[in-house]
Amino acid sequence: MKKYVLTIGNSALSIISSTVIVLPFMFFLRISATHTVSSVLPFVIFYTLRTTGIFFIRGIKTSLNSVSLLKVSLYSGTLGSIFGILGSFLPEFYIISGFFLGLSAAWLPTANTSVEFLNIKNNLLSGKNKYFTIITLILIGCILFSPSKKSLIIFFLFYTLLYLIANSTLFTLNQYTVDSHDLEIYSSHYLGLFVVFFVLIFSLRSSRLMNNIMQFDYFIWGVLLLTIVLIVSKLFFNNAPQRNVSNLLSYISVINGALGNYLFLFSSLYVAGYYGHHDLFTRFYIPYVIGIVTSPIINKVLVKNNHQKIFGMLFFGIIIMFFRPLFSWGVLWLSITRGCLNSELNNIYMRKNNLPSDKRIWVKNTIQSTGSIIYQFIIMITGFLIVSDNNKSVKELLDITSQGIPSSYSRALMVDWNLVTTTILLVMVIFYYFFYLFSHINIEN
The missing domain is CATH 1.20.1250 (Growth Hormone; Chain: A;)
Known part of the structure; x- marks a missing residue:
């Protein structure tokens, strides 16, 4: 019993x-x-x-x-x-x-x-x-x-x-x-990131749901200030805490985080803006959740944590997202792929003996969350730049991402926005291929 x-x-x-x-x-x-x-x-x-x-x-x-x-x-x-x-x-x-x-x-x-x-x-x-x-x-x-x-x-x-x-x-x-x-006993670096990311994400999400232009302006200026501080810190102080993780493995973890945000944030925005909120469940949530549930089975039976297979699946899935009629199938495919990639990364980090055994997944998810948050900022800033280029105000962007019924302009915006954000993710994957395949770097080093 x-x-x-x-x-x-x-x-x-x-x-x-x-x-x-x-x-x-x-x-x-x-x-x-x-x-x-x-x-x-x-x-x-x-x-x-x-x-x-x-x-x-x-x-x-x-x-x-x-x-x-x-x-x-x-x-x-x-x-x-x-x-x-x-x-x-x-x-x-x-x-x-x-x-x-x-x-x-x-x-x-x-x-x-x-x-x-x-x-x-x-x-x-x-x-x-x-x-x-x-x-x-x-x-x-x-x-x-x-x-x-x-x-x-x-x-x-x-x-x-x-x-x-x-x-x-x-x-x-x-x-x-x-x-x-x-x-580490504690890290002022991570605590500082928590405070900054908390304020920026709080401003971003509340500005969208409340249609508050001023808060979105705070978010934009906050991201610019954060970028400057991080660049100056990297160039002159180089005080990032030692993670004992290779640049390639860190980069793949960032890709995994960015993919998660692309799937969950942008894909839902795209469906809501192009098809309407009433289609979110059928065109986004169902394929997304099915992908989460089935990915362990597919990974165990077919993929088997094969690194090259997973990135081949990722490349193919991103290409699918450029074709509007296949968008929901792309969400399903990428949801499965992310589950497989996440499983592979978990196994790689747990084999890293230069990290404390109890904290290996903590390190992985910290790097992954950084990629997720930064990509979220990229998504919203590119949306802001697209509406600005079309001589529209920030309010137009906030209205489009929160309205229930799509318009001709919201559909056109989503097509352009999808092209930009998906291309950025594709470029990130191409850079991975360049470093991994042409430099012959071992992912687990």
Whole structure:
């Protein structure tokens, strides 16, 4: 009986770890549809913390290891889901829910991946119940597509139940021994990045949802100032913390982060701007989630963490995104590819003996998040430059990215915007081929 409970708990933990970034995002975005401060804050707080939380945990003076962080993440997620239930009766509670779920989304995938590798190393890996997983994913799909206004409270009730089931695995963590936080005691560099990225992303997301031109101007000037500071710091001080990671591996991690943001941020903007918000579920969320769910199976059976296959898939998927009728298929393909690439990077980082075993996934996700955030800034700045080149105001860009029904101008903008952002991602991949194939550098060095 104890083994069965642990199997169900592991299944619930795996499901939450795979969905905690996507599902609260979607439901908090629903709440923000009225574009009021109180309705927008839950989404903005969740998204900002989810994106920048890894910098915070590596920037503060703490002895937390992956097992400790997993416990904190599960407790935070449980609290966030409970406050989400209460938010159905008093909407202000959604803000607290966004805070705790944002922390859980920032830390849970990193901590859970690290603990899974630790389990494999110590021969303590427990199985998962595939029937429970399938039934749970079907139920989540039904909640997602439910037009009922009660879908919010149903989701938070269901997610609370999942977190409570996942908490049943915590008693097994006491037998695990992991290294203390010996990569660094704390890092003012990462703490500084957390503060700067938090402010910039908060300004960006709130300006979009509130159609606030002034906040978007703050975002633009903030990015320019950040760029100058980073260039000066690199040229004259060179005080970046030592990561013991090769430039090529760091670059691939940045590509993985940029690909994630391209998929989740830009692709959703494109579908909303070209087809309308009513098509988001069928043209974006379904292929995206199917890709997430099926990528481990495809990777295990067909790809098998083959580096050249994955980048071949990535190159092909980016090309597909240039063709509008194939856009949703491109989302599916790239979602699968990113899952395979993420799996390969996890394995590579866990073999890096020059990094503390407990912190290898932390290092990988920090570099990856940096790429994701920077690419997000590139996406929004290129959108700003395109509308400016067409003699349109920033308000036009904010209206287009938040309106429910597309217009002829929004469609034209999305075509141009897709061409630019997809080309940038393609160029990043081409640079990888140049360094890897022509320089013959070993990715694991």
